[in-house]
Amino acid sequence: MISLYSTQECHLCEMAFELTKQIGISQRVEKVDIALDNDLFLRYGVTIPVLKYQQSELNWPFDKQQLLNWLDNNGITYHT
Secondary structure, three states: OOEEOOOOOOOOHHHHHHHHHOOOOOHHHHEEHHHHOOHHHHOOOOOOOOOEEOOOOOOOOOOOHHHHHHHHHHOOOOOO
């Protein structure tokens, strides 16, 4: 499972999630609201959206190609 650290009403987070839809991985992305966890809020509060898979993170800003490269580097399959 890929985590998307975000929060409500975050337009950048929605843009990041839209990129996951475009490449067919959104069903494997779990949105994690950092506002509900103090530790996550302290860590990601000013950097969201952040995608995380195992120990690898992709911090915003990223575009579709950067997302594809990150997925490739982590051995995650996708559909374009």
